[in-house]
Amino acid sequence: MSEHQPQDSSLTRRHWLVLAASAVSGCGGGSTSTTASLSPGTGGTGVVYTQGSISGFGSVIVNGIKFDDLQATVQMDGGPAESSNLRVGMVVAVQGTRLADPTLGTASHIEVWSIAQGPVLQVPTVTQNSQRADGSVAEFAEFSVAGMTVQTNPDTSFYGVALASDLLPNQAVTVWGLQAGADGTRWTATYVEVRPMGMDMVSTGVVHVAGLQRSLNGLLLAGSMADTLVDGSLVRVQGVWSDASNSLAVAHAKLLGSGLLGQLPDEAKIEVEIEGFVTDTPTASGFMLGNIVVDASAIAPISTQIKEGARVEVHGTWQSGVLKATEVELENEQTLQTVELKGVIEVFTSKAEFWVRGQRCDASGIAKVEHGTLADLKQGVEVKLKGSKAGDVVMVTELEIVVND
Numbered sequence: 001m002s003e004h005q006p007q008d009s010s011l012t013r014r015h016w017l018v019l020a021a022s023a024v025s026g027c028g029g030g031s032t033s034t035t036a037s038l039s040p041g042t043g044g045t046g047v048v049y050t051q052g053s054i055s056g057f058g059s060v061i062v063n064g065i066k067f068d069d070l071q072a073t074v075q076m077d078g079g080p081a082e083s084s085n086l087r088v089g090m091v092v093a094v095q096g097t098r099l100a101d102p103t104l105g106t107a108s109h110i111e112v113w114s115i116a117q118g119p120v121l122q123v124p125t126v127t128q129n130s131q132r133a134d135g136s137v138a139e140f141a142e143f144s145v146a147g148m149t150v151q152t153n154p155d156t157s158f159y160g161v162a163l164a165s166d167l168l169p170n171q172a173v174t175v176w177g178l179q180a181g182a183d184g185t186r187w188t189a190t191y192v193e194v195r196p197m198g199m200d201m202v203s204t205g206v207v208h209v210a211g212l213q214r215s216l217n218g219l220l221l222a223g224s225m226a227d228t229l230v231d232g233s234l235v236r237v238q239g240v241w242s243d244a245s246n247s248l249a250v251a252h253a254k255l256l257g258s259g260l261l262g263q264l265p266d267e268a269k270i271e272v273e274i275e276g277f278v279t280d281t282p283t284a285s286g287f288m289l290g291n292i293v294v295d296a297s298a299i300a301p302i303s304t305q306i307k308e309g310a311r312v313e314v315h316g317t318w319q320s321g322v323l324k325a326t327e328v329e330l331e332n333e334q335t336l337q338t339v340e341l342k343g344v345i346e347v348f349t350s351k352a353e354f355w356v357r358g359q360r361c362d363a364s365g366i367a368k369v370e371h372g373t374l375a376d377l378k379q380g381v382e383v384k385l386k387g388s389k390a391g392d393v394v395m396v397t398e399l400e401i402v403v404n405d
Contacts, residue, residue, distance in 0.1 A: 048098040048105060052275030052313065053178070053190040054090050057083075057357045058342030058384075060107060062094055063273045063313055067107035072096070076112045077202075077238075078252065086112065088339060088359060089157030089191025090176045098271065113236060113254065115187055116175040117202035118146040124164045134365060136390035139163050146203035147217030150175055151188045155336040158392040159358075160194025172197035179290035180309070182279040184234050185217065201248060204236040204256070220247040229253060234291050256291060272318050275331070278310045289314055289323065296325040305330050337389045342402070348379045356383060363396040372401035 052063045059066040060083060072094075074081045086092065096107040124143035132138050138154040141164035152164040161167055177189040184206040205217040209231035214221040216237055221229065222245070229235060229250075239250040280288035285297040287306065294314055296302055306312060306328060315327040343357040351374045352364040363374065363385070377383070382402040387394040 046097045046099070048271040048273070049093070049095050049318070050273040051093045052091065054086060054088050054092055056088060056340050060086065060094065060110065062092060063275055065098065065103060065105045067094055067096055067105045069107045069110060072107040072110050074110045077114055083110070087157070087159065087191055091178060091190055114174050114202055115177050115204040115236065116146045116148050116150060117197060117200065118241070119170045119172050119197065120145055120167045122169055124167050126165050132390065134390065134395050136395060137163060139165060141165055143167060145173060145175065146201050147219045148203055148205060149186050150177065151180060151186065152192065153188065155333070155389065156189045157191045157389060162391040164192065178276050179279060180277045182288060188277065199240050200238050200251070201241040202236065202238045203248070205234070207231055207233050207235055221250050222247040223249045225250040225253055270317060271315070272323060273313060273315050274323065275313045278306060278308050278312060281308050282306055292323055293321070294323045294325050296328065299325055299328065302328070338386070339389060339394045340386045341394070342384045344382050345377065345379050348377060351377060356385065360393045361385065361387065361396055362393050363399055366396055366399055370400035371403050376401055
């Protein structure tokens with residue numbers, strides 16, 4: 001297929017760690033903790049900013065919140081887009097309001113940026129391989145694109161290939177993901193798509209300046225736009241690669257600061273929820289989440305499970321360029337792989353291969369369909385389903401045919 005659409009995933013809320021805004025020590029070695037958050041009904045306004053990987057559609061679902069996106073403006077890689085262009089696994093920033101039910105919200109603006117685009121430079125290296133209970137492969141791998149080292153894991157979604165190990169040298173890909181290393185050279189892919197590359201290459205990392213020469217991930221940068229880049233800055237660059245000059249003519253550069261966060265006022269009533277990897281060893285008072293400084297002094301001491309490389313979701317407020325944490329949540333692997341979709345079957349080949357919101361689905365392992373049978377599945381039928389990621393396919397565990405009154 002040349003076209004694909006997104007998904008809809010109502011997450012079960014992730015397991016909360018012992019991190020709260022205030023911790024009270026008890027006698028005899030016991031302790032209790034209470035949470036302090038600014039959700040509607042407890043002092044908050046409902047204004048919310050959230051950043052993380054998309055886990056589903058029907059509404060855009062990010063960090064466990066289902067955002068109604070009907071009135072939202074959408075930007076993808078700096079240009080106008082539609083919600084239908086979004087895919088499960090893409091990392092997005094959503095600004096909007098949260099409803100009285102904290103799992104529901106309304107999005108006003110959605111922003112998406114890919115981190116890499118270009119040809120795969122060599123056969124991907126599989127670092128770990130195992131088999132899931134459903135028979136699918138759980139793979140950890142890495143490959144190089146646009147000078148970047150891109151890591152994949154069982155949480156990574158794919159389109160065009162089943163797994164990273166299926167990628168071929170010189171095959172063009174676009175990657176969305178999260179910063180996995182403090183130096184900006186390692187990224188963990190949340191979504192990898194095989195697509196025609198066009199003229200532009202995209203690379204994300206830290207700028208290095210030596211004399212008059214600038215480079216990014218080993219790529220020489222050229223042009224007037226490149227001359228404005230500062231040594232040590234974390235940037236996403238887009239431009240045309242020249243084999244002849246071994247350089248990337250930069251047409252667009254985005255400084256990866258706080259993104260939409262930088263547009264928010266320093267107001268404690270705006271909730272912030274950000275997903276990412278801990279990229280610097282935590283201290284008693286904080287850590288780095290990607291390239292964002294997190295002040296966790298209000299919830300110190302930090303759990304021993306919050307360490308470099310941990311994938312977490314941080315809740316708090318944005319103040320003077322720092323994320324003031326009120327809660328930190330260690331993300332659960334099972335939840336990261338869970339997908340829920342609601343939409344019309346766009347293409348139907350068989351119960352083992354049909355497409356909803358651009359996501360390939362396999363329902364061959366289920367015996368029961370609510371409000372119908374597997375025989376009722378066909379193009380145009382609206383369904384709700386729940387399943388788990390397995391590379392480029394969702395293995396369906398629950399399926400319902402939507403009956404409209």
